[in-house]
Amino acid sequence: xxxxxxxxxxxxxxxxxxxxxxxxxxxxxxxxxxxxxxxxxxxxxxxxxxxxxxxxxxxxxxxxxxxxxxxxxxxxxxxxxxxxxxxxxxxxxxxxxxxxxxxxxxxxxxxxxxxxxxxxxxxxxxxxxxxxxxxxxxxxxxxxxxxxxxxxxxxxxxxxxxxxxxxxxxxxxxxxxxxxxxxxxxxxxxxxxxxxxxxxxxxxxxxxxxxxxxxxxxxxxxxxxxxxxxxxxxxxxxxxxxxxxxxxxxxxxxxxxxxxxxxxxxxxxxxxxxxxxxxxxxxxxxxxxxxxxxxxxxxxxxxxxxxxxxxxxxxxxxxxxxxxxxxxxxxxxxxxxxxxxxxxxxxxxxxxxxxxxxxxxxxxxxxxxxxxxxxxxxxxxxxxxxxxxxxxxxxxxxxxxxxxxxxxxxxxxxxxxxxxxxxxxxxxxxxxxxxxxxxxxxxxxxxxxxxxxxxxxxxxxxxxxxxxxxxxxxxxxxxxxxxxxxxxxxxxxxxxxxxxxxxxxxxxxxxxxxxxxxxxxxxxxxxxxxxxxxxxxxxxxxxxxxxx
Amino acid sequence: xxxxxxxxxxxxxxxxxxxxxxxxxxxxxxxxxxxxxxxxxxxxxxxxxxxxxxxxxxxxxxxxxxxxxxxxxxxxxxxxxxxxxxxxxxxxxxxxxxxxxxxxxxxxxxxxxxxxxxxxxxxxxxxxxxxxxxxxxxxxxxxxxxxxxxxxxxxxxxxxxxxxxxxxxxxxxxxxxxxxxxxxxxxxxxxxxxxxxxxxxxxxxxxxxxxxxxxxxxxxxxxxxxxxxxxxxxxxxxxxxxxxxxxxxxxxxxxxxxxxxxxxxxxxxxxxxxxxxxxxxxxxxxxxxxxxxxxxxxxxxxxxxxxxxx
Numbered sequence: 001x002x003x004x005x006x007x008x009x010x011x012x013x014x015x016x017x018x019x020x021x022x023x024x025x026x027x028x029x030x031x032x033x034x035x036x037x038x039x040x041x042x043x044x045x046x047x048x049x050x051x052x053x054x055x056x057x058x059x060x061x062x063x064x065x066x067x068x069x070x071x072x073x074x075x076x077x078x079x080x081x082x083x084x085x086x087x088x089x090x091x092x093x094x095x096x097x098x099x100x101x102x103x104x105x106x107x108x109x110x111x112x113x114x115x116x117x118x119x120x121x122x123x124x125x126x127x128x129x130x131x132x133x134x135x136x137x138x139x140x141x142x143x144x145x146x147x148x149x150x151x152x153x154x155x156x157x158x159x160x161x162x163x164x165x166x167x168x169x170x171x172x173x174x175x176x177x178x179x180x181x182x183x184x185x186x187x188x189x190x191x192x193x194x195x196x197x198x199x200x201x202x203x204x205x206x207x208x209x210x211x212x213x214x215x216x217x218x219x220x221x222x223x224x225x226x227x228x229x230x231x232x233x234x235x236x237x238x239x240x241x242x243x244x245x246x247x248x249x250x251x252x253x254x255x256x257x258x259x260x261x262x263x264x265x266x267x268x269x270x271x272x273x274x275x276x277x278x279x280x281x282x283x284x285x286x287x288x289x290x291x292x293x294x295x296x297x298x299x300x301x302x303x304x305x306x307x308x309x310x311x312x313x314x315x316x317x318x319x320x321x322x323x324x325x326x327x328x329x330x331x332x333x334x335x336x337x338x339x340x341x342x343x344x345x346x347x348x349x350x351x352x353x354x355x356x357x358x359x360x361x362x363x364x365x366x367x368x369x370x371x372x373x374x375x376x377x378x379x380x381x382x383x384x385x386x387x388x389x390x391x392x393x394x395x396x397x398x399x400x401x402x403x404x405x406x407x408x409x410x411x412x413x414x415x416x417x418x419x420x421x422x423x424x425x426x427x428x429x430x431x432x433x434x435x436x437x438x439x440x441x442x443x444x445x446x447x448x449x450x451x452x453x454x455x456x457x458x459x460x461x462x463x464x465x466x467x468x469x470x471x472x473x474x475x476x477x478x479x480x481x482x483x484x485x486x487x488x489x490x491x492x493x494x495x496x497x498x499x500x501x502x503x504x505x506x507x508x509x510x511x512x513x514x515x516x517x518x519x520x521x522x523x524x525x526x527x528x529x530x531x532x533x534x535x536x537x538x539x540x541x542x543x544x545x546x547x548x
Numbered sequence: 549x550x551x552x553x554x555x556x557x558x559x560x561x562x563x564x565x566x567x568x569x570x571x572x573x574x575x576x577x578x579x580x581x582x583x584x585x586x587x588x589x590x591x592x593x594x595x596x597x598x599x600x601x602x603x604x605x606x607x608x609x610x611x612x613x614x615x616x617x618x619x620x621x622x623x624x625x626x627x628x629x630x631x632x633x634x635x636x637x638x639x640x641x642x643x644x645x646x647x648x649x650x651x652x653x654x655x656x657x658x659x660x661x662x663x664x665x666x667x668x669x670x671x672x673x674x675x676x677x678x679x680x681x682x683x684x685x686x687x688x689x690x691x692x693x694x695x696x697x698x699x700x701x702x703x704x705x706x707x708x709x710x711x712x713x714x715x716x717x718x719x720x721x722x723x724x725x726x727x728x729x730x731x732x733x734x735x736x737x738x739x740x741x742x743x744x745x746x747x748x749x750x751x752x753x754x755x756x757x758x759x760x761x762x763x764x765x766x767x768x769x770x771x772x773x774x775x776x777x778x779x780x781x782x783x784x785x786x787x788x789x790x791x792x793x794x795x796x797x798x799x800x801x802x803x804x805x806x807x808x809x810x811x812x813x814x815x816x817x818x819x820x821x822x823x824x825x826x827x828x829x830x831x832x833x834x835x836x837x838x839x840x841x842x843x844x845x846x847x848x849x850x851x852x853x854x855x856x857x858x
Contacts, residue, residue, distance in 0.1 A: 236551065
């Protein structure tokens with residue numbers, strides 16, 4: 001007779017093996033290694049929670065301290081490769097295979113280990129794609145997650161950084177997996193229940209609070225006049241032009257400049273209430289002046305941001321908050337919102353090629369892409385119209401009955417022609433192709449595909465790729481805003497001038513913008529301290545961003 | 549979408565001092581169009597040393613000197629450009645300031661203003677720079693002895709460090725904003741020599757509460773605290789010119805006594821907040837977050853706030 005409960009039986013055995021190390025569900029930090037060695041089996045699929053913000057760092061340290069003779073050949077399926085321990089486990093032989101989405105600070109080391117064959121790479125996913133696979137073919141056997149507090153029954157309070165936790169737990173707990181949560185404190189009663197206790201098998205009281213990276217804080221003091229000029233062009237030439245109300249901003253100083261110009265430049269243009277009202281966005285401190293000036297109706301967040309907790313609690317009309325008053329974020333829902341319910345994504349990149357493909361991967365750095373590939377894609381499953389979406393769809397052209405033509409999501413790349421250390425942002429060929437060749441990858445790691453990009457904004461102007469009708473036009477439109485890079489200097493001047501006459505390329509003067517007006521005095525806040533003052537003292541920036 | 553026409557405000561008084569260039573500070577500080585530069589950039593008086601290190605030079609060597617008017621009064625003024633080599637003192641940079649101070653003895657202006665923005669001596673021409681610091685301090689003593697107030701204005705990106713901090717100590721009066729920092733050894737220098745336990749240079753809040761404008765004002769190291777606009781610095785400069793003390797034995801003895809008393813009273817404090825507590829500040833932790841208005845109100849309540857520093 002078929003045994004239909006093999007997985008359940010295996011799970012019960014794991015729990016039983018771990019039992020001696022726990023008091024009920026509670027495990028002291030000192031026993032975390034014993035706990036993991038008891039639960040884990042060679043070849044397990046493991047989700048070690050950590051994305052671009054919060055990290056289950058206590059459990060990461062415990063996993064990397066496990067005995068490779070007992071715990072080996074794990075298949076890690078996790079959002080972020082961020083902590084050194086995330087890669088240490090591959091060096092030690094504890095883990096072998098990797099499927100992930102994002103790697104920021106570990107980008108250079110991950111590249112070396114991929115070249116050295118220490119990591120067997122599945123794929124670099126978008127968040128939503130990896131989450132989707134948790135429910136189909138990458139379901140974790142064990143999830144190691146992080147929360148702020150738990151009671152002795154395992155009821156978990158994630159705090160404002162809920163992020164991936166509900167998704168990871170859903171996939172693991174309901175498919176015979178084991179869930180271990182590290183928490184900063186065991187309490188009698190949690191402020192709110194983010195994850196019900198019957199989905200949590202063990203709670204480890206961590207030796208120190210879990211780490212959160214303040215990834216979304218941009219110091220207004222570092223915003224340059226070039227970035228301000230580009231922000232003015234984006235506001236006037238795209239936000240106003242398409243009437244963009246629902247949007248997502250990527251990380252970067254360019255988008256921070258846009259946020260800081262809303263209450264000043266955009267307000268003087270008379271755009272308040274007409275653009276940028278509904279957001280899928282982390283709580284960016286640089287959005288505080290726009291919120292305080294009444295620009296923003298509501299924001300749903302992927303995660304939280306260090307120092308923003310008190311401010312968010314005081315603005316429940318704007319943010320999604322729980323009965324306890326603190327933010328409730330959710331990466332899976334917010335990524336879905338950004339995909340289907342936003343009309344614009346705007347972000348930056350390191351390299352754009354002649355067709356418009358872009359990537360942040362270079363030959364010696366394999367950064368994953370975070371939310372950009374998902375936000376920066378045109379969802380073919382969308383069925384609701386909006387003026388913005390329909391206008392972009394009309395610009396893209398097409399044939400047949402207009403009622404049968406879909407709209408287009410606006411996907412905007414905001415890049416200076418020369419990036420950090422004067423490296424050109426426009427290239428003939430993406431480094432990602434060379435990396436794919438060396439690693440024998442079937443797919444080159446592209447952040448945003450050319451057919452999803454609608455506009456490129458540089459300090460030289462805006463290229464509207466929707467209006468291009470041939471590949472040649474598209475290439476010249478890109479060259480036409482690529483400034484003094486090799487790609488820019490290789491332009492066909494006569495053709496670029498014709499594209500400008502058709503409005504495919506628009507220079508600052510075509511938009512009625514005087515570049516000399518792009519001055520830092522336009523920024524609603526010029527420093528982190530100004531942001532604190534805008535927030536009425538509610539924003540509490542981390543020490544490294546203070547200069548007072 | 550119909551857009552409104554946009555106009556841009558151009559009142560130099562509203563500009564941020566911290567953000568402005570040295571030339572923009574001078575232009576906004578002095579009466580409109582009154583500044584006449586000596587040895588301007590067109591004369592190309594540049595560092596003779598920097599080419600040895602393959603480093604770029606500036607036509608004015610990061611120091612702008614000249615004469616102008618402040619509310620109608622004749623003044624001499626010097627401004628350091630903190631964005632060129634951190635406003636550091638090199639041979640030409642220093643010589644221009646020494647020359648200006650010596651010119652003051654002949655011109656007898658109502659005051660001499662120094663707009664500090666410096667990390668100290670330029671390491672590539674350290675001997676010339678150190679000499680310049682000494683010459684500047686000697687010249688300031690002579691100018692003050694001749695009855696001409698020397699007013700230091702501090703609120704730039706580079707702060708006022710190293711030899712600049714020493715020179716500031718010899719001025720008649722100092723005006724500082726919150727972002728202005730005054731010290732001799734900078735945070736990184738202290739950390740390198742004494743360790744992060746002594747001074748963690750990455751703890752930015754610690755840096756500012758130890759060296760920043762609010763602490764310097766509370767401790768009597770600076771005589772006026774202003775908001776970060778060129779207009780606020782202009783108003784404070786005018787007020788402080790009128791208040792500058794005589795440079796005589798009585799002033800120096802009073803200053804010596806004040807410094808001895810300060811050391812005795814605060815010498816065992818481990819953090820600026822302890823100093824502030826002893827000064828009678830009720831909630832020292834709230835001081836760094838205060839706006840200029842709230843900080844002014846705090847100063848008005850403190851019995852010792854109007855220090856006559858020199």
